[in-house]
Amino acid sequence: MKKYVLLAVAALVGLAVVSCKQKEIEPEDALSIAGTTITVGKEAASPAITFTANKAWKAESDSQWIAPDKTSGEAGNVTITIAVSENDTWAERSGKVTVSVGKVKTVFTIVQGTESILESAFAFSISPEAQDIAIPVKTNLQYTVTPAADSPWITVVSTKAAPQEGTIKVHVAANSELAPRTGSFVVAAPGYSQTYTVVQSAAWIPASAAEAIYIGNSQSIYDNETWTINLHQQYVVKLATEDGDKVTVVLNKKGELKDGVFSFFPVDKLPQGSFEVDATGKKVDGTFSIMSSTGEEKYYTGLVIDGRELTIYDGEVVVAEENGNYIITAILVDAVGTQHNYSYAGPVALSNDFCGGNAEVNWKNTYDTHFTTKANGWYVSFYHPRKNPADKNEVAYSSFSFFSAPGDVNLEEIPEGTYTFGAAEADASLKYKNGILKANPGLLSDVNVSLYNEAGGIVYTDVTPEGSKLVITKNADGTKNFKYSATVTPYSYDESYNKVSGSPVQVSIDVNVPVGKATDTQTHPSEDGDAVITSLEGAAGSVYIGYWYGSNIGVLEDGTTMKPAIADTPCNVFSIGSNSSFNGAWSAFFSIVSDAGWTYVKTYPANNPRYSSDPVPDGTYTFSAEAKIGALLPLRSGTASRCYIQNTYSGTTYYPVSGSITLDKGTISMDLVCKATEAALEGRPVSPASIHVTGGSDFTCSYLQDWSAVTRVKGLSINSPVPLN
Secondary structure (H helix, E strand, O other), X not given: OHHHHHHHHHHHHXXXXXXHHHOOOOXXXXXXXXXXXXXXXXXXXXXXXXXXXXXXXXXXXXXXXXXXXXOEEOOEEEEEEEEEOOOOOOXXXXXXXXXXXXXXXXXXXXXXXXXXXXXXXXXXXXXXXXXXXXXXXXXXXXXXXXXXXXXXXXXXXXXXXXXXXXXXXXXXXXXXXXXXXXXXXXXXXXXXXXXXXXXXXXXXXEOOEEEEEEEEOOOOOEEOOOOEEOOEEEEEEEEEOOOOOEEEXXXXXXOEEEOOEEEOOOOOOOOOEEEEEEOOOOOOOOEEXXXXXXXXXXXXXXXXXXXXXXXXXXXXXXXXXXXXXXXXXXXXXXXXXXXXXXXXXXXXXXXXXXXXOOEEEEEEEHHHHOOOOOXXXXXXXXXXXXXXXOOOOXXXXXXXEEEEOOOXXXXXXXXXXXXXXXXXXXXXXXXXXXXXXXXXXXXXXXXXXXXXXOOOOEEEEEEOOOOOEEEEEEOOOOOEEEEXXXXXXXXXXXOOOXXXXXXXXXXXXXXXXXXXXXXXXXXXXXXXXXXXXXXXXXXXXXXXXXXXXXXXXXXXXXXXXXXXXXXXXXXXXXXXXXEEEEOOOEEEEEEEEEOOOOOOOOOOOOOOOOXXXXXXXXXXXXXXXXXXXXXXXXXXXXXXXOOEEEEOOOOOEEEEEEEEEEEOOOEEEEEEEEEOOHHHHOOOOOOOOXXXXXXXXXXXXOOEEEOOOHHHHOOEXXXXXXXXX
């Protein structure tokens, strides 16, 4: 039995040996290297991978910029070279190379760097208003945006974290400063810093130079209701820019009445505050003067750009001062509505051209006496600020016309000498009323003196010629001294406009005058004859010559009738004209009838019920001897004509007999045939009986007086001084 067991075991062993020889065991997939990360720079590179594979292998890249030189092979020791392209992007990048043997895979990560970059657009020159600046930016870094400590007007609105391609946005506040400003902000990242500069222009054009002149009470500005002078002070401020712009602003500061005596603002500094435009022409306190349609302003705010003067209509001027330095801003709006902003910061040299009140000097030149003695004519006027209210004979205003020796004159110097009161004779041989006189040197031909009343108003006087003389001498400091004494008789008018004279009083004037250059304002010679109007020297239409006679010129309130009348026909009747000169030689006055579309509105000034600032209606007005709508009438008030053209040099007056005038948006055009009276022509060497006036110019007719009251139109009639046939 034992024998059989041993045989069985031997048989099993033998069977096992036979089975092993029939089937070998398959080896497992194997790689001899683990995956890793390979880091290269931005330049092209060729890193190598070495491994052992026990079977066939494959290599695959997931990125175009990674290219293995072998992608497959047999078992064994293997070296693969990987071609990595240059990184020309702005960001770091990575890719993978996967090596596999059967199911066994090893991943190699290729990380390729780049340079640290933070790129953005460079800036910036910007306008003065508040605004955001969006700056394109691309970066692979974390960065910060920080405004400079001296640039609080720059703030960060938004940024984007790296790595990103987007924008940096900063906000710039409005520049309210007088001059352009420069600020900055810094964009920073590790190893990188860039400063960006922002230059923001100012809302103001900076002036590089400034001067000012105190000119005292330089204007004859009255309250037309109470006829009192406005005791204001005026300061002329002149600014200049580096580009050659010239800015002139004229500031008005009113004197204060304290204990019956006017106390003036100190004349060694400019008044501070905000000054609005003076639309009334009355030099109201806290205003700046513009050239009004009345033409009263000797000094007015203006702007010269590229040699061309712009007319200023509106705006605001602000003056501030600290420790002798001024900040001046001027917002000036011109006639077409364009706004001009100027500023100045710094000291202002202030000179004093104040004399008495102020002197105005005109050289009448030799045209006054051109054909006779050829003496040079002069005109000087003074406004005297009130100093002693207890003095009932204190002079408020004075003016003198006098004649010096013939020949060339220096307009910088008023001639010294003694001038005795007398009459300048008209030349009998020429029969001219104006322009040509017999006036010998030393003649004082005309004097006007006005006094203050107890309330500070103005009282006019008649000057007694006897003993009246003017003495002019030169002081050591170069100023001129004017001495004058005379007997004057104050006068006024009653309710019927009759002159009422008071008692004669003695007045004395003693004024030292720092007089500047004289102005030549005399009318130039112009012979009588046909005229073509092309220009108007000075403003047309004023409270002195613009009249509104009412809305119906039929039966008047006092029962009289202006014939021929427009019975029961609504209309408006005006007298308009200019006491300035057309072509420097002609003045004009016209009476016209418009329809009822114009309504008298009491607007000039707002607190004065006598005046309207509404322009006369546009239209064509044709000469007619009968009153009708659209007519140019030979209107008369008593014996005074309200329709004529006058040669202001020769004095010859011509009256329209046919033709028309046209008013259109501030202009006038004329086509008129006019005649002179026989009396006016008698003895004249060159004075045609009829002239033809054509052409046109600027002509603004507004600021009309209401003459519709009975006392003012009582003598109104339609009657030409010359025959109309």
